[in-house]
Amino acid sequence: MLRAAIVQLTSSDDPAANMPRTEALVRDAAKGGAELIATPEVTNIVSMSRARQREMLRSEAEDPTLARLRAVAVEMGVWVLIGSLALSGESPDGRFVNRSFLLGPDGGIVARYDKIHMFDAAPGAGEAYRESAGYRPGKAATLARTPWGGLGLTICYDLRFPELYLRLARAGARLIAIPSAFTRPTGAAHWEPLLRARAIETGCYVLAPAQCGTHPAAEGRSRETWGHSMIVAPWGEVSVMGETAGVLFADLDMAAVDAARARVPSLSGARVFHGP
Numbered sequence: 001m002l003r004a005a006i007v008q009l010t011s012s013d014d015p016a017a018n019m020p021r022t023e024a025l026v027r028d029a030a031k032g033g034a035e036l037i038a039t040p041e042v043t044n045i046v047s048m049s050r051a052r053q054r055e056m057l058r059s060e061a062e063d064p065t066l067a068r069l070r071a072v073a074v075e076m077g078v079w080v081l082i083g084s085l086a087l088s089g090e091s092p093d094g095r096f097v098n099r100s101f102l103l104g105p106d107g108g109i110v111a112r113y114d115k116i117h118m119f120d121a122a123p124g125a126g127e128a129y130r131e132s133a134g135y136r137p138g139k140a141a142t143l144a145r146t147p148w149g150g151l152g153l154t155i156c157y158d159l160r161f162p163e164l165y166l167r168l169a170r171a172g173a174r175l176i177a178i179p180s181a182f183t184r185p186t187g188a189a190h191w192e193p194l195l196r197a198r199a200i201e202t203g204c205y206v207l208a209p210a211q212c213g214t215h216p217a218a219e220g221r222s223r224e225t226w227g228h229s230m231i232v233a234p235w236g237e238v239s240v241m242g243e244t245a246g247v248l249f250a251d252l253d254m255a256a257v258d259a260a261r262a263r264v265p266s267l268s269g270a271r272v273f274h275g276p
């Protein structure tokens, strides 16, 4: 059994204000017995302003949220998946990166992953995002080794690209992280079915900690996120949060991965075919 926890947050555009709230919930999760604790996409800052991001963001080496959570991982003796940090100074073209970190219980960085698929979309209600203008996309899928098996690292909009998940599962993933900051319109329409589909088609546990609530407006644009953080079992059963910050625990029986794959062997059953 793995006791896992996901943390739901309403991150603001001030990393120094977000950090103690994040740390408090990670500590609550550890005190509740969680061995693996996952936080949402852009745990350190949600901002609609590139100017504000340029002012507040730091490089990986200087990021205070990363340093703080590494210390918490050591102190509490837990694995922490920082869903992502927005970081500057990592790309020669001046763009930021949207990077996940898996921390081991010794505080070491076990794996890093830069979000591959950038959210360039107009999901409705006058909202438009051009993530690729602000962030440099990653180019490499990442599978981390953990005591519970392979953990595939992905982020938010990646959820819509099922090939990535099939490749992670075929390479050995038994757990997949999908930390997110979903919009409200796409969350209402797509969040749960896409997460359940990824869990069912890969036969993996899916951990999907998300941002929720209302984030600071800037440049005349506001931002709300969907919340409803979820843990999905390989057979598709869901544990779900509401729309406010907090922690969700789940006891994961890793044998359910093998059981689901034995009942329906679609992960290993793909055939080579021609066309269209």
Ligand SMILES: O=C(O)CNC(=O)[C@H](CS)NC(=O)CCC(=O)C(=O)O
Pocket: 041, 042, 045, 046, 047, 086, 098, 118, 119, 123, 129, 131, 156, 157, 160, 181, 182, 183, 186, 187
């Ligand atoms: O902007 C930042 O600082 C960090 N990046 C994000 O929050 C990204 C781009 S706006 N959000 C998503 O990918 C939501 C995807 C989504 O909602 C969907 O696929 O429907």
